[in-house]
Amino acid sequence: xxxxxxxxxxxxxxxxxxxxxxxxxxxxxxxxxxxxxxxxxxxxxxxxxxxxxxxxxxxxxxxxxxxxxxxxxxxxxxxxxxxxxxxxxxxxxxxxxxxxxxxxxxxxxxxxxxxxxxxxxxxxxxxxxxxxxxxxxxxxxxxxxxxxxxxxxxxxxxxxxxxxxxxxxxxxxxxxxxxxxxxxxxxxxxxxxxxxxxxxxxxxxxxxxxxxxxxxxxxxxxxxxxxxxxxxxxxxxxxxxxxxxxxxxxxxxxxxxxxxxxxxxxxxxxxxxxxxxxxxxxxxxxxxxxxxxxxx
Numbered sequence: 001x002x003x004x005x006x007x008x009x010x011x012x013x014x015x016x017x018x019x020x021x022x023x024x025x026x027x028x029x030x031x032x033x034x035x036x037x038x039x040x041x042x043x044x045x046x047x048x049x050x051x052x053x054x055x056x057x058x059x060x061x062x063x064x065x066x067x068x069x070x071x072x073x074x075x076x077x078x079x080x081x082x083x084x085x086x087x088x089x090x091x092x093x094x095x096x097x098x099x100x101x102x103x104x105x106x107x108x109x110x111x112x113x114x115x116x117x118x119x120x121x122x123x124x125x126x127x128x129x130x131x132x133x134x135x136x137x138x139x140x141x142x143x144x145x146x147x148x149x150x151x152x153x154x155x156x157x158x159x160x161x162x163x164x165x166x167x168x169x170x171x172x173x174x175x176x177x178x179x180x181x182x183x184x185x186x187x188x189x190x191x192x193x194x195x196x197x198x199x200x201x202x203x204x205x206x207x208x209x210x211x212x213x214x215x216x217x218x219x220x221x222x223x224x225x226x227x228x229x230x231x232x233x234x235x236x237x238x239x240x241x242x243x244x245x246x247x248x249x250x251x252x253x254x255x256x257x258x259x260x261x262x263x264x265x266x267x268x269x270x271x272x273x274x275x276x277x278x279x280x281x282x283x284x285x286x287x288x289x290x291x292x293x294x295x296x
Contacts, residue, residue: 008023008058010079010080023058026059029053034100037053038094050091060086060106061079061085061086062082068114070140071117071118076118077208081113082113085108088112089104089105090168091108093103093105097233097235098233099235103237103241106244107232108229135165138165139161139165142164142165157167173183231283231287238272239272242262265288
């Protein structure tokens with residue numbers, strides 16, 4: 001992205017309230033204002049226009065980032081990663097697709113924050129599949145719902161959460177132990193009966209020795225995620241919102257909720273959802289073919 005004016009900074013040693021107050025000073029753009037700025041950015045590489053688009057959505061980035069405060073990472077870093085995702089969205093935003101920047105930016109912001117958390121949270125590989133990532137980012141909320149936020153899960157509780165999140169009870173218990181314990185030093189000495197028994201690292205067994213395959217798998221997942229984000233461009237604002245709420249949300253909306261929101265029947269919402277899914281699937285295949293990537 002072309003050089004922009006600097007954005008408000010959030011320091012590690014506090015100042016969250018000051019930062020939030022500062023970003024509230026930037027105006028929220030009307031649809032036409034947003035469109036004109038986006039056109040100036042796309043057609044003329046106007047850095048001032050890009051700056052206006054970014055700053056008008058800093059509150060959105062901060063709101064999303066604040067939802068990920070429960071992972072023990074500096075809030076300043078999480079917000080910074082959210083802002084990076086926002087800038088990536090602005091860079092790729094096409095105003096002629098018919099939907100607002102916020103609808104598009106949410107995807108990039110969440111993806112960037114979640115990738116940062118998964119990279120930073122543990123030295124141990126975790127959350128490599130879609131279901132594992134969903135479990136990682138929803139387990140705390142699920143425990144809170146059943147009143148077990150500060151407790152170890154029982155087998156019955158693990159089974160209940162597993163059913164709700166479509167994973168096994170064993171996966172729930174394993175992830176809960178990881179989230180509860182966080183990382184410790186692999187060089188930490190184990191003491192038994194008052195005597196040293198070696199380091200933790202001496203007890204570790206490498207069950208995933210094919211590191212090249214692991215790296216390739218991650219790179220492929222990143223590419224496919226990028227294709228999905230690009231494919232969103234074929235949807236209008238309503239289609240994107242309905243598809244996101246019905247199929248891409250951790251807690252999908254009901255047809256009833258969306259029918260009230262858009263003042264149409266539940267059957268019409270279902271039709272729009274199916275049409276949007278078909279359009280985005282076709283676009284993903286088209287993009288994959290252009291880039292020489294095998295379809296999923």
